Amino acid sequence: MTDPTGRNRLDEEQSPYLRQHADNPVNWQPWDDAALDAARERDVPIFLSIGYSACHWCHVMADESFEDDIVAEVLNDEFVSIKVDREERPDLDGVYQSICQLVSGRGGWPLSVWLTPEGKPFFVGTYFPPESRQGMPGFLDLLRDLSRSWEEDRDEIENRADQWTAAVRDELEDTPDQPGELDDADDLLGSAAQAALRSADREYGGFGSGGPKFPQPTRLDLLMRAYARSGRDQSLAVVTETLDAMASGGLYDHVGGGFHRYATDRDWTVPHFEKMLYDNAELSRVYLDAYRLTGRPRYATVAQETLAFVERELTHDDGGFYSTLDAQSEGEEGKFYVWTPDSVREAVDDETTADLVCDRYGIAKSGNFEGGTTVLTLAESVENLADEYDLGEDEVEEHLMEARTALYEARTERERPARDEKILAGWNGLMISGFAAGAQTLDPALATTGENALSFVREHLWDESEKRLSRRFKSGDVKGSGYLEDYAFLARGAFDLYQATGDVGHLAFALDLARVIEAEFWDSEEKTLYFTPESGETLVARPQERRDQSTPSSLGVAVSVLLDLDHFAPDAEFGHIAEQVLSTHANRLRGSPLEHGSLVLAAEKRSRGALELTVAADELPEEWWEALASRYLPATILTRRPKTDDQLETWLETLELDEAPPIWAGREAVDDDPTVYACENFTCSPPQTDIRSALEWALENGSENGDEN
Template identity: 65%
Template sequence: MSDPLSRNRLDSEASPYLKQHDGNPVNWQPWDETALEAAKEQNKPIFLSIGYSACHWCHVMEEESFEDEAVAERLNENFVPIKVDREERPDLDSIYMTVCQLVTGRGGWPLSAWLTPDGKPFYVGTYFPPEPRGQMPGFGDLLDKISESWSDPDQRDEMKNRADQWTDSACNQLESTPDEPGERPGNDELDDAVRAALRSADREHGGFGSDGPKFPHPGRIDLLLRVYARSGNTDALDVATTTLEGMSTGGIYDQLGGGFHRYAVDREWTVPHFEKMLYDNALLPPLYLAASQLTGQPQYDDVVRETLTFVDRELTHPEGGFYSTLDARSGDEEGTFYVWTPSQVHDFLDEEDAELFCDRYGVTDSGNFEHGTTVLTISETVEHLAEEYDCSVDEVERRLAEAESTLAEAREERTRPPRDEKILAGWNGMMISAYARAAQVLDVDYAEQATDALSFIREQLWDGDSGHLTRRFINGDTKGDGYLEDYAFLARGAFDCYQVTGDVDHLQFALELSEMIVEEFWDAEEGTIYFTPQSGEELVTRPQELDDQSTPSSLGVATDLLLVLDGFVPDVDYTEIAGRVLETHGNRIRGNPLQHVSLTLAADRYAHGGAELTVAADELPTDWRDELADRFLPGVVVAQRPPTEEGLDAWLDQLGFEEAPPVWAGRSAVDDEPTVYACQSFTCSQPETDLEPALEWLEANR
């Protein structure tokens, strides 16, 4: 057979990120058995480069180094160069990013790691410039030094010893569990997390931290909104709404096209890093819906509608699934699709409307971004503009809407940011939940997008016979074992579809996914739920995901999911599994509850027993739906069931249950009327044929 390292093998990969590199002179290999065996046979160190398609500095390093023939010659001769899409392989990214953070104190992408032939890291970093810059070595010089050291047997032994030590440290960080479990968290951790969030809050501009870059941190906002709903802590609400308003009026939000960029580089949310990630646009709308329910302010609903319109327009597969990202760059520059100058605005609008638009969105000759361009932000209120332009508020709003439509259409003629069309099971689960939540609060028609996407994922990525979930779909190609985030986030999305539609098929899918979480990811001996499946590829360590980062902790989401679903399974004790997880990681949660928001919220549900509204009806009455849409009921499960025992028996047959699970048992409709049963902390109200008394009972027993 020919040497697999003799050519760039990314031409057969479907990942857009890997395909971006299939024309490099570097003989890139995918992470597969062929490349790993070649490294062992030829005793060459591996150069591992991890990134993603929307990553700005990944593009820069490619242009500066990976397209350079001299650099390629060094890599091809002395290393096994492997490219990994972090969105396809979050397990590899977690392992080697953890090492990078432990060793260097920082992380980011592109992630650059040099590994022994058996995959253990001995040198790590992120972006390296082509020539030395400040404290950073030049990439070519670094390759030469590492190659020379590897060629010396004594130095190679030192490198291997270092690799063993670093791998052990990563194992301790990612895989190991305490020898002695801690006490299960109770009520204090939630209060501690809130205090920590309030201490770090930027009271002037919103967000957390006193300077840039600013990330959304949706878990923290969710925490603050929940605590306000429970306790009336106005400080928590103020910080949450200041953050939501700062983002939605700033440049991190696309004022013309809707949707959120990844983060802002400054304290004021003005200049974003321009990539748009599916997960940000899935996690933020439910927070704006909650703020709308809590405050009654309609602008929060507008943000949700605009964001979901953006997702529908630009990130939705024709058959229902959701794409992953839009790139930060348009052509060769970052952000050019989104920014404006006054002259560009005047090219498409008449004089007075152009001035009105520029005043509203802060478009000036000096700009707030590169080359005198402006990232649009809401800089003047409509009321102020009405006074300044001597017209009514309605007239200002009408003219601005027409101007925005005209400029949005004109923007479409620009070079568009590339789209990464990977459809990832877990990210789709988050987006499905967002649409389901919008169906509960704004318009029930949003349920159609949620269920269409769920059907797409089930058809393309789910094998019902084996219970196996594949992680990625793109252009008909599927790849990769599902990770915990795929099973947990998708199960949550399926359950949310059940809550809004009352369709038992969605509940059944959520239960099937939860069964696989227990079978493939739960380790009873260690008392934890791992990120990778038991039957998956064996790596240098088996990671867990405890911390909330760009997305919620999959361990926290899975733990909370099991607590929610426990009432829907008659013969499985999911609560015991969840309790074991919380016990195993109790000390870590207590030590930093804000870093573990998802686990902290799961612990709160465990301590309080959760809350349910069991509805016995053929469908949720319209007035009940409207009433629920107006109220923020964090953590409350809406458990629909047929009104009669005969109808319930048909559901039980479909689910394969011999008896009714606790959430439905003995809760049929009264006098053939839609009936609701409210339960909180292991106690229940009497059946009600009016929703209001049940909600009052929940409020009194919260």
């Protein structure tokens, strides 16, 4: 048999990250049976390198080490080297990131792991420089040391690998012998919010006392929910301080819209410039919720510009959403996004307008970034500029709008950052929810973009006959079984689209996805939902994703969407599964509620119950849409149904239901007029033909589900 590890095999892959390494002198392998079998046959360790296409330090390590012929010789002779795109294989990344966290207290990318041929880890780290510095071993020296240890201290390495594998199994697979109860979910939400407040940076916004600073959308969700329930102004203050800081700083692209991955500093000035689909999905939704809660127009504008950026720059012609934009262009990080006074004046003809834009966005000769360039921030208010230039505020706004258009057009002439055109089912689900939120808050027409993306995923990644979802589409190639995040995030997106449009087909698809969650991810003995499907590949541990990370916890999102869908399929096990999962992890949630924010929000929803708004109408009246768009309504189900029960029969056939679920049963339109029924905690309002009356009933009957602007 020919040894497949005698050459670099990444040119056979579709992942842009893997293809970036196809020309390395390292004989990289994808993670597959051929590579794993070769490691066992050669009896050599595996060097596993995990990253993603927009990862800056992945590029650095590639340039410094993986392009080096001497490093490549050692890797090729002494190891089987495997490259993994963490966006394609979040299961592998989750397992080995966990051991990195357990051993070193930190993680990140590139993730560098050395494994036995059986996949058990025995050494782990992230970025390694080519030569030793700042306490980090040089990569080449480390390779030689590990190769020597494999030959001379094999028993010690095997023993360590067994210990680390046992530790990661305990961390990822553990479920308690004695489940807890979550009757105190309101207190749990309060505890999570208090923990978020303690970690808040009240001077610069965000969380943590220094840099780097990451967007933390789930923490903002917790604080907004806590404010809606308790009215504590401090929670709302931290939300607005953080949203204002992110939207004013360099994290936000003031020319083209959308958010970068994170800020490298405490005051949000200089970002790490990659743009991720999931960040823009979650942040657009959070800004829309904050707009509904506070009425601040700036939040609506930021959300609208972010959705426009995604539609313009991260959308496939046929509808799906791409994954990322790189941080680099022309070999330099941020070059596409930064400005100098001279480059502004080249783009903006009018001298006064150029001066205004430089003052507004802090563009100075000294710069705030490398080479005297400037990352745009909101450095001066419109009011102050109006006074300084003796102009009206409307005139200043007009000049700035013209300038932004000119800067955008000038920027299109620059070399663009590379785009990772993988279309991932789960990340598309998050972005579909973002567009659904935009349709419910800003403009119903925004639902079309979300619907196009859902249609793309259903056409290319959903097998209707097998009722199974694949993970990734790229250039016609489909790869990988879906993980819990794919099913849960996409079910959430489909259900949100149903709420925004009333299209029962979206609800039917959400129910199909939920049924697979039960069949493939639910373990009735351990009473939990695992991240990997039961029919999937067996790894050294079967992970659960309890904590929120750069994306929300798939376990938390799954529990939340199962609770919602239980209203439509009461004969299914959705509600029971959600309750069992929350009971299983109750003590973890009490012990560290902030780390498990999505699960805490699901627990609070389950404890308090959702506010149900059932609308019997062919179309949502415009004034009803306006009333709902102006209210922050967490844990609310907006469900549509036909006006009469006779018309409802065709919907039930679509949903494969024998009878109308209680949320629809008997809730017909009154006198053929659009009618709404508000229900909470097993109590329902009389049928209302005015949506505001129904919302007032909900508030008067104990619901704290909304603030009106």
